[in-house]
């Protein structure tokens with residue numbers, strides 16, 4: 001980025017900050033500086049910021065909660081634009097949320113309002129925009145089951161438009177928002193009338209399960225890898241030869257990456273201050289002061305071992321920025 005580009009962007013957005021350490025904005029607590037960092041409070045400002053970056057030919061990254069993000073040690077030579085409108089409203093069975101609304105807060109509030117079907121999201125860190133983009137899910141729930149429509153800014157066409165659920169190309173931890181320049185502005189969810197008491201109890205159980213099976217109180221970006229989806233069991237030949245595959249995984253045609261990593265005895269493996277969590281194999285935690293490079297090296301080591309020993313290629317679930 002040139003100084004002129006930076007000055008032009010800051011002229012349009014005087015609140016934009018320079019050299020903002022991304023370690024302060026990611027749950028992993030890792031990441032060098034963003035050349036420009038801007039938090040915007042409204043959808044109009046989000047559109048304006050993205051359009052300005054595009055006009056000035058500045059690389060940009062629209063950022064939700066930093067919960068599923070690994071930023072390089074060198075940082076990002078562009079503009080990180082944070083969607084900081086956390087508002088949402090519940091009306092009947094419909095929840096309308098700004099992209100920056102916190103997923104866990106929406107889940108808690110929906111449950112308190114007596115709406116069922118979104119309890120699973122109470123332990124999901126980050127924002128609704130991020131959760132829609134990655135089609136987040138856990139314990140049987142997935143964003144795509146609740147989304148009715150998504151209002152976006154289409155960067156190429158320079159227009160605001162609304163996509164229906166079926167236009168979002170939702171798939172396992174995937175959507176078109178991961179591939180196309182569509183900025184999520186607002187999300188409409190449809191839940192079901194239920195009882196607040198039942199939903200709040202369900203949330204309690206979900207959070208308990210999370211506490212029991214996933215690392216707690218440690219810096220992480222959630223699961224590092226997607227679970228391995230297969231169509232045909234012939235790809236599991238090497239794995240079947242060595243381990244007893246749990247029936248549920250065969251039935252769902254998805255092998256848990258954490259389970260695979262665990263079978264290979266990789267839990268606890270450390271590079272620098274990055275460690276494969278002893279609690280769950282699909283989490284790589286920052287023990288304090290880990291570098292992005294440690295995370296990448298450890299993640300590559302895990303992928304290599306799983307490929308060599310089991311013939312399975314793990315795909316990243318975590319988003320990378322600045323590499």
Ligand code: EPU
Pocket residue numbers: 137138139140213221222223224225226227246255256257258259262267279280281282317
């Ligand atoms: N398992 C092990 N060892 C491990 C990890 C898991 O044996 O180290 C076994 C478990 O005992 C269980 C099976 O593997 O029998 C599945 O484990 P788990 O229920 O933890 O689910 P997962 O498939 O590993 C997925 C999601 C999680 C989500 C959980 C709970 C992905 C990549 N991960 O994990 O999502 O919280 O289900 O529903 O889809 C995330 O996306 O960031 C994430 C953490």
